[in-house]
Amino acid sequence: MSLARSTRLHKPVRLGPLRLTPFQIGVHLAALGPLLLLVSDLLGGRLSVNPIQDLTFRTGKTAMVLLLLSLACTPAATWLGFRPALKVRRALGLYAFVYAALHFFIYLGVDYGFDLHLVGLELAEKRYVLVGFAAFLLLVPLAITSTQGWQRRLGRRWKRLHKAVYPAAVLVMFHYIWVQKADIRQPLAFSAVLLLLFILRLPALRRWAAAHPFRSWRRREARTPLRKEP
Numbered sequence: 211m212s213l214a215r216s217t218r219l220h221k222p223v224r225l226g227p228l229r230l231t232p233f234q235i236g237v238h239l240a241a242l243g244p245l246l247l248l249v250s251d252l253l254g255g256r257l258s259v260n261p262i263q264d265l266t267f268r269t270g271k272t273a274m275v276l277l278l279l280s281l282a283c284t285p286a287a288t289w290l291g292f293r294p295a296l297k298v299r300r301a302l303g304l305y306a307f308v309y310a311a312l313h314f315f316i317y318l319g320v321d322y323g324f325d326l327h328l329v330g331l332e333l334a335e336k337r338y339v340l341v342g343f344a345a346f347l348l349l350v351p352l353a354i355t356s357t358q359g360w361q362r363r364l365g366r367r368w369k370r371l372h373k374a375v376y377p378a379a380v381l382v383m384f385h386y387i388w389v390q391k392a393d394i395r396q397p398l399a400f401s402a403v404l405l406l407l408f409i410l411r412l413p414a415l416r417r418w419a420a421a422h423p424f425r426s427w428r429r430r431e432a433r434t435p436l437r438k439e440p
């Protein structure tokens with residue numbers, strides 16, 4: 211993409227009280243897309259013969275993909291110099307949480323009719339439910355404290371708290387692997403992506419990336435230090 215086009219893509223436009231870049235708008239639309247499609251398929255009777263499982267799978271998968279994308283934002287900035295990724299990191303994390311909450315609600319409310327006794331039995335019996343639940347519990351405080359107000363209030367502790375996203379993502383991968391009854395190729399592929407994202411965060415590798423800007427535009431970006439954004 212030419213520099214002019216990419217600059218236009220990252221120039222904020224006013225949307226009522228919000229100032230968003232076309233890139234940010236695109237990310238919001240892309241994150242809302244699966245939900246709109248789900249509602250449209252639900253209302254149009256286009257779900258599979260097992261609609262509850264369909265809803266559970268689709269919300270779970272979207273939550274997991276968005277979580278990975280939110281984790282990919284920092285490597286995209288440090289390795290590729292793609293700073294706009296930092297501006298959508300929080301939104302992607304929040305969308306991941308919204309889909310995970312929907313996923314949980316469908317399981318708890320629609321599938322199990324809020325029968326906490328039955329859900330308790332499932333938690334004790336099925337390891338994938340247990341790790342999914344643990345991942346969800348880890349994501350709750352992150353979603354609550356994702357605002358700039360909480361970031362200011364918590365100071366240094368905010369960063370430490372938000373590191374919980376990594377164990378949460380690992381638990382999600384175990385959840386995904388254990389959910390599958392036979393073919394675990396897809397969950398393994400997503401787990402490999404998570405592993406790669408972890409590797410790209412290793413301080414030694416990040417230092418190496420900073421010293422070896424491998425693209426001209428990466429070199430330009432590398433001159434300005436990364437701004438800490440939520």
Ligand code: HEM
Pocket residue numbers: 263266267268269270271272273274277306310313314317339342343344345346382385386389
């Ligand atoms: C709150 C606790 C959670 C519960 C009770 C739960 C429950 C479930 C259930 C029942 C299934 C379908 C299993 C089947 O029908 O065979 C499932 C699948 C899945 N869940 Fe969860 N889940 C939870 C949390 C999460 C979270 C936090 C994520 C991601 C952020 C997630 C991602 C997934 C994925 C990716 C699948 C498989 C989808 C597919 O195969 O297409 N789950 N979960």
